Amino acid sequence: MSRKKQRRFAELEHLQNALDSSMLTGGGNWVRALFENDNPLVLELGCGKGEYTLALGRRYRDANVIGVDRKGDRIWKGAKRALAEPLENVAFLRARIEKLSDYFDPGQVREIWMPYPDPLPKRRQAKHRVLSPSFLETYRRILVKGGIVHVKTDDSGLIEYVIESLSEYGRAIVKRVSHDLYAEEPNDELLRIETTYERRHLDAGRTIKYISFGFS
Numbered sequence: 001m002s003r004k005k006q007r008r009f010a011e012l013e014h015l016q017n018a019l020d021s022s023m024l025t026g027g028g029n030w031v032r033a034l035f036e037n038d039n040p041l042v043l044e045l046g047c048g049k050g051e052y053t054l055a056l057g058r059r060y061r062d063a064n065v066i067g068v069d070r071k072g073d074r075i076w077k078g079a080k081r082a083l084a085e086p087l088e089n090v091a092f093l094r095a096r097i098e099k100l101s102d103y104f105d106p107g108q109v110r111e112i113w114m115p116y117p118d119p120l121p122k123r124r125q126a127k128h129r130v131l132s133p134s135f136l137e138t139y140r141r142i143l144v145k146g147g148i149v150h151v152k153t154d155d156s157g158l159i160e161y162v163i164e165s166l167s168e169y170g171r172a173i174v175k176r177v178s179h180d181l182y183a184e185e186p187n188d189e190l191l192r193i194e195t196t197y198e199r200r201h202l203d204a205g206r207t208i209k210y211i212s213f214g215f216s
């Protein structure tokens with residue numbers, strides 16, 4: 001790990017809006033204690049620097065928004081920014097997505113956002129894909145009834161994979177699929193939030209794809 005990453009990682013421990021999953025004892029009570037309210041909960045999974053998390057926090061003032069990523073030096077950026085603005089309804093959790101049901105109660109989450117998950121197309125990477133059936137089971141457990149998952153990507157193969165995975169999982173309902181989000185939803189301010197990844201894809205002339213789903 002570079003010196004800069006090490007410094008950020010160490011500093012993360014002292015930011016009051018950033019938690020490490022190793023500090024949590026199980027269940028989702030820590031969320032109420034952290035925000036000191038019972039507002040609906042929105043997650044960004046694989047949040048990287050937390051750009052989507054911050055933007056959702058600015059738009060959803062009546063909800064709490066938590067960005068989750070396994071990389072501490074990345075969420076450091078988002079956490080610092082949220083403190084500086086300040087965005088009191090935003091926090092970050094360093095955790096592995098596959099362990100989420102250890103840190104959130106069943107039905108605790110209203111919405112999950114997954115902008116630009118790593119597609120991991122190689123067969124040997126399949127078990128790490130965050131949209132594989134075993135991950136879908138985790139999302140179903142922590143979402144409220146009627147809760148929704150939003151996925152954005154520049155990768156058509158990933159959209160096809162999600163549709164296959166949802167069908168294999170069997171308890172999911174596709175809500176919407178778009179192969180060119182900006183052409184089809186030019187005015188949706190939540191879907192139009194741009195991260196660094198998205199800007200890169202748009203600059204390279206790629207279209208942005210989107211799929212949303214819930215569970216039965």
Ligand SMILES: C[S@@+](CC[C@H](N)C(=O)[O-])C[C@H]1O[C@@H](n2cnc3c(N)ncnc32)[C@H](O)[C@@H]1O
Pocket residue numbers: 045046047048049050051052068069070071074095096097098114115116117118130195196197198
């Ligand atoms: C391509 S980046 C997207 C970042 C962000 N959503 C954006 O649009 O800017 C994918 C992120 O997912 C995180 N990630 C991948 N698999 C993960 C897992 N199993 N648990 C937690 N984070 C994960 C990576 O560390 C990385 O920051």
